[in-house]
Amino acid sequence: MGVLLIPRLTLTLTIISLFIFLSRSSSQEILINNAERRIDLSTHIVKVFFTLKVENIGTNAVSEILLAFPPTQADHLAFVEALATTGKRKKKTYVPLVVKPTELPDAPNETKYFSISLVNPLNSGDTTTLEVLYVFTHSLEPFPMEISQSESQLVYYRDSALILSPYHIKQQTTFIKTPTTKVESFTRLDPTNRAGTEMKYGPYEDQPPYSYSPIIVHCENNNPFAVVEELVREVEISHWGSIQITEHYKLVHAGARHKGIFSRVEYQSRPSFSGVSSFKHLLARLPPRVHSVYYRDEIGNISSSHLRTDSQKSDLEIEPRYPLFGGWKATFIIGYGVPLQDFLFESPDGRRYLNFTFGCPLAESVVDKLTIKVVLPEGSKDPSAVVTFPVEQHLETKYSYLDVVGRTVVVLEKKNVVPMHNTVFQVYYTFNPIFMLAEPLMLTSVFFLFFVACVAYLHIDLSIRK
Amino acid sequence: MAAVDKASETTLRNAFGNVLSFFILLLIGVLAFSIRLFSVIKYESVIHEFDPYFNYRVTQFLTKNGIYDFWNWFDDRTWYPLGRVIGGTVYPGLTLTAGTIWWLLNSLNIPLSVETVCVFTAPIFSAFASWATYLLTKEVKGTGAGLTAAVLLAMVPSYISRSVAGSYDNEAVAIFALIFTFYLYIKTLNTGSLFYATLNAVAYFYMVCSWGGYTFIINLIPMHVLLCIVTGRYSSRLYIAYAPLVVLGTLLAALVPVVGFNAVMTSEHFASFLVFIVIHVVALVHYIKGVLSAKMFKVAVTLVVSVGLVVCIAAVAVLVALVASSPTKGWSGRSLSLLDPTYASKYIPIIASVSEHQPPTWPSYFMDINVLAFLVPAGIISCFLPLSDASSFVILYIVTSVYFSGVMVRLMLVLAPAACIMSGIALSQSFDVFTRSIKFQLFGVPGNSKVDAGDTSSDSSVAENDGAKPDKREDTLKERPSRKNKKKEKEQVEKIHVDKTSIKSKKEKKLLVLPVEASLIALILLVFLGAFYVVHCVWAAAEAYSAPSIVLTSYSNDGLHVFDDFREAYGWLSHNTDVDDKVASWWDYGYQTTAMANRTVIVDNNTWNNTHIATVGTAMSSPEKAAWEIFNSLDVKYVLVVFGGLVGYPSDDINKFLWMVRIGGGVFPHIKEPDYLRDGQYRIDSQATPTMLNCLMYKLSYYRFVETDGKGFDRVRRTEIGKKYFKLTHFEEVR
Known part of the structure; x- marks a missing residue:
């Protein structure tokens, strides 16, 4: 057995090395003429x-074309999008490109x-321009870790002044935009230049592949660090004309932890000096024509x-029960209904599909773990979900009002969700409208039987002694 | 032929009457349910007040962990570090009821939350209670009175105050159980059926499960039995109504963990056993009387009495010695304070400190039972005309409950059903008299029995004659085996009665006839009275009793203001403190803190340990350092203080503070009430005593208060505070 294995192993090794050789060669075939990076820390x-x-x-x-990220950043990477630009100046058009994670076997320092x-392969000697947007979460580290009510929040941002890339870069510049002009260091x-809220690193010329030069920016950031640790959105479809959405939030202020006392008097009388990093308003963008909106928590x-x-x-616009300071948590539920015809359609092949927004309705918030549960009506079959980015999927069964066989629930799970994920997704299923009548018929027959039983009881003499 | 026609006509009328009263009852149920929904519509579907939060928490535990864990539940979230055995110290009726409803709904796949079920339990049971009132009053005075009483009960403000949606408290189901037990007792008394007697014991069991007020039943029924015996109304029906209740009821009551052996050991239950003995003696005497001749009987009586007296005296002496040996004479504190209204304020400040244990004021009678207070005397009179077993019971019920309501505000709740029954009887009887006299005047002398027999229902005509011919009634009652036969029999009975009464009724009716004008005016006035009652009840339900007390609203020039500070504080505690942190507060907020914030508290509304409460009271009334030492010894990390001086919320901790001093001083003598009073007056301004100005409660409440408006003006006490600028040395403000 062992003897047999060894040749196969060597074969695999040869294939891998061949692959490395190929990829190596491809990386040397590409040159980046000009790279410009704008980092927005606001x-x-x-x-x-x-x-x-x-x-x-x-x-x-x-x-x-490959993009490289150091492992620390790759863990916090929530979203990558690439566009190819064609045309010049005013006639620029953007073509979205497919981006997917890959593995290279000889990645230095575990680079991801x-x-x-x-879309069109780049021929020898050709150039093209790519616009890439990527988003990190949890990348601003508060320092000092704990602040009192009157202090403002300072954060560290760590990156490299030189762009990490598997290719040779001829010329590169990095701009970092800070939220305020207050930069500690x-x-x-x-x-390196700094003007107003912008810092400029570069231009740097002729950097070889995998150049790296760590930098730290220590700046003020008092924007709400609203992080939803867990969000469960339940979308319940009723073919009687409404879609009911219930969202369970576990919200936390992920900024510098609050230290010492909280003085209500100070917080209310001097809002510009006291608790600047805290937040008490949140904005949820809901679909148009919502009805019966509620906002509550377990009490x-x-x-x-x-x-x-x-x-x-x-x-x-919602306010948690109390202003959230660093490290404080709150849980709440938002629920609303939307008209069925706005979101449910029939596809040409006779199947129905729900067209709904993925992501979190709260503006400027990060969701660590998002679960979307689409509860299909009882009796629907063959569910399938179409999402533009990778999510985990599985099916569940839920029993709701007077269900007998239960409703199929399509569960979509995704970690690290940012507002850029608020795109539409579809859930296809087949449904026979006759099932809509099941529950009313059940109720009617139960009542009918009840009355029959009553009539029978009144007309039967059950006494033993006449 | 004519007779058959008449008979079929009467059956048709009866059938119509039954269907009509069924629908009226259905509507009464809907009314009782929906008048209690003001709190949900005006505020929200949420549990109210203090005790309901505990019941809610217990129900949550029950639904999550099941019945066996519930019985063995030791709660370590409260009374730190003592804890509390919940399963053995709560009346489980309410929680089990709501838990069962929840389980039933969920097994039908109706996913209502435990909270929703709890919120709506009280309105559902008030509908049941009004149906039970109908049944009870029907047994006493017929269908008309029953329906009237049910309507009155459906919206009596006193009951609404305890059973609005969200008021998830024992009383909500207990009042239903109380009325239903009484109904079954009267039903047994009227029919002599063992079936109803058994049901009665089961209903009594449910009452014992639900509320400590079951002692009212187990004292009132023996009292009534004794009354019947004394007034020479002993019958086998009375025996059947009473003896099984005591035996079965006591056995069942002993099954409830919180009652246990109290069912036979405490003085509250002695009356029932005493009467149990008495009724057996009387039964024996009756039996012997039947067996022996009159002469022999006299001899036997003298013999038995002389021997029996000696035995009795010995037994009573032993009993008295036993009872007297215990410090509270075998009575619990609350029962004693009922018998002696001054007892609580003298010895147990903790009972006296609860506002609902205070004696009521006159306006509260008007507020809580409104016009019923004026109708009750009329009802009592009508119960005496004629006096039957059932009506004497109702009279006894109203008399005792009036006394109890006079001692404690909260027992107004027991008075309410009695008042409703009495007023229902009064209203229905007076309507009866007025309409009958109008009919008599307008249509002349009723030629046949149709007019009067049809209108006053058959039962009431039976009841009317009950006093005159009790033996006759018993005979007819015995021959009622099945329902079908019963119906026929009823007709027969009716006919007999009609025949017999037709001569007599003419005489009677002549006496009751009033002039048309007078009857019309009286009718209109009665309708006005009823309308006034309805208006008052709706107002009370909408305005006075629907506020959940954890949310406060106020109207001002710029619209509605909502003060949700309680839940804000609880929400903060629940999310931002460690799971095992201990929170100290005055005991009022104990239940809410454990239920809403899920944090361990030192004391709560189940005031079973006076010393522990006194410790917290002492800490609150001590200077900061001493208070810190006390709290530190109890591992307290957070102290919750409710202060309403800024927004004008009167029931805050400063206003409760004197009770903390009193209760604390009752156990720890170094806290003296006079130290906190200036010339016998409780004040917090510059005239206040230094002890007051330095105690923890004052400091926590008014910490940095002066910075809000520059003066430190307290809107509740309407004064500027005495000490304005100070620092906390041992405590920090966190919320």
């Missing part, structure tokens, strides 16, 4: 806009890669919320 979601001018200097056509598949790597209704609706959207 909220707790770090957004990076990355523009690449790529040239194929090799001989073969290349269809994939994403590969961008180009930042690492210098000349040429009852929370009376502080406002709903504004217009034809485009509904804005629900």
Whole structure:
């Protein structure tokens, strides 16, 4: 057995090394002429806009461009999107490209890669421009870790002044935008400039592949660090004309922990100095035409919320029971109904599909773990979900009002969700409208039997003694 | 031929009457349920007040862990570090009821939350209670009175105050159980059926499960039995109504863990056993009387009495010695304070400190039972005309409950059903008289029995004659084996009665006839009275009794203001403190803290340990350092203080503070009430005593208060505070 294994193993090894050789060669075929990176630190979601001018200097056509991330960043990477630009200046058009994580076997220091598949392979000598947007969560580390009520919140941001890339970069610049002009310190790597809320690293010329130069920016950030640790959204479809959505939130303020006393007097009388990093309002964007909106937690209704609706959207402004300081938690439930015809459609092949928004309705918030449960009506069959990005899926059964066989629940789970994930997804299923009548018929027959029983009882003499 | 026609006409009328009263009852149920929904509509579907939160928490535990864990539940979240055995110290009726409803609904796949079920338990049971009132009053005075009493009960403010949606308290189901037990007792008394006697014992068991007020039943029924015996109304029906109740009822009551051996050991139950002996003696005497000749009987009586007297005296002496040997004479504190209204304020400040244990004021009678207070005397009179076993019971019920309600505000609740029954009887009887006299005046002398027999229901005509011919009635009652036969029999009985009464009734009716004008005016006035009652009840339900007390609202120029500070505090505690942190507060907030914040408390509303409460009271009334030492010894991390001086919320801790001093001082003599009073007056301004100004409660409440408006003006006490600028040395403000 062992003897047999060894040749196969060597064969595999050869294949792998061949692959390495191929990929190596591809990385040397690409040159980045100009790279510009704009890092936006203004909220707790770090957004990076990355523009690449790529040239194929090799001989073969290349269809994939690689992005590299250090492992610390890759863990916090929530979202990557790439666009290819074509045309010049005003006639620029953007073509979205497929981005997926890949593994390279010889990645130095466990570098993680994403590969961008180009629509048209890049021929030898051609250039193209790529716009990449990627988003990190939990990348701003509060320092000091604990602050009192009157202090403002300072955070560390760690990155590299030089762009990590498997390719040679001819010229690169990095801009970092801080939320305020107050910057405690930042690492210098000349040429480095700072003006207002912007810092400029570069331009740096001719950096070899995998160049890395760590920097730390220590700046003020008093934006709400609203993190939903767990969000469960339940979408219940009723073919009687309504979709009921219930959302269970576990909210936490992920910024610097609150230290010492909390003085209500101070908080209310001097709002600009006291508790600047805390937040008490949150904005939830709900679909238009919502009805019966409620906002409560396990001990009852929370009376502080406002709903504004217009034809485009509904804005629900909610306040947790208490202002959230660093490390404080709150749980609450938002529920609402929307008309069925806005979100449920029939596809040409006779199946029905729900077209609904993924992600979290709260603006500017990060969801660590999002679970969407789509409860299909009783009697529906063959459910399948279509989501544009990878999610975990499984099926459950739920028993609700007077169910006999139970309702099929399509469960979609995703970790690390940011507002960029608020795109639509579809759940397809087949449903026979006759099942709508099952429950009313059941009730009617039960009542009918009850009355029959009553009539029978009144007409039968059950006494033993006449 | 004509006779058959008449008979079929009467059956038709009866059938119509039955269907009509069925629908009226259904509507009464809907009314009773929906008048209690003001709290849900105006506020929200939430548990109210203090005790309901505990019941809610227990129900949650029950639904989560099942019945066996519930009986063995040792709660370590309360009375730290003592804990409390919940399964053995609660009346489980309410929780089991709601738990069963929840389980039933969920097994039908109706996913209502435990909270929703708890919120709506009280309105559902008030509908049941009004149906039970109908049954009880029907047994006493007929269908008309029954329906009237049921309507009155469905919206009596006193009962609404304890059973609005969300008021998930023992009383909500207990009042139903109370009335239903009484109904079954009267039913047994009227029919002499062992079936109803057994049901009665079961209903009594449910009452024992539900509320400590079951002692009222087990004292009132013996009293009535004794009354019947004394007034020479002993019958075998009385025996059947009473003896099984005592035997079965006591056995069943002893099954409830919280009652246990109290069912035979405490003085509250002695009356029932004494009467149990008496009724057996009387039964024996009756039996012997039947066996022996009159002369022999006299001899036997003298013999037995002389011997029996000696034995009795000995027995009573032993009993008295036994009872007297215990310090409270075998009575629990609350029962004693009922018998001696001054007892609680003298010896147990903790009972006296609860506002619902205070004696009521006159306006509260008007508020709680409104016009019923004026109708009750009329009802009592009508119960005497004629006096039957059932009506004497109702009279006894109203008399005792009036006394009890005079001692404690909260027992107004027991008075309410009695008042409703009495007023129902009064209203229905007076309507009866007025309409009959109008009919008589307008349509002349009723030629046949149709008019009067049809209108006053058959039962009431039976009841009317009950006093005159008790033996006759018993005979007819015995021949009622099945329902079908019963119906026929009823007709026969009716006919007999009609025949017999037709001569007599003419005489009677002539006496009752009033002039048309007078009857019309009286009728209109009665309708006005009823309308006034309805208006008052709806107002009371909507405005006075529907506030959940954990949410406060106030109207001002710029609209509605909601003060949700209680839940804000509990919500914060629940999410932002460690799971095992201990929270100290005055005992009022104990149940809410454990239920809403899920944190361990030192004392709560189940005031079973006076010393522990006194410790907290002492800490609150001590200076900061001493208080810190006490709290530290109890592992307390957070102290919850309710202060309403800024928004004008009157029932805050500063206003309760004197009770803390009194209760604390009762156990720890270094806390003296006069130290906190200036010339006998409780004040917090600059005239206040230094002890007051330095105690923990004062400091926690008014910490940095002066910074809110610059003066430190307390809107509840309407004064500027005495000590404005101070620092806390041992405590920190966290919320």
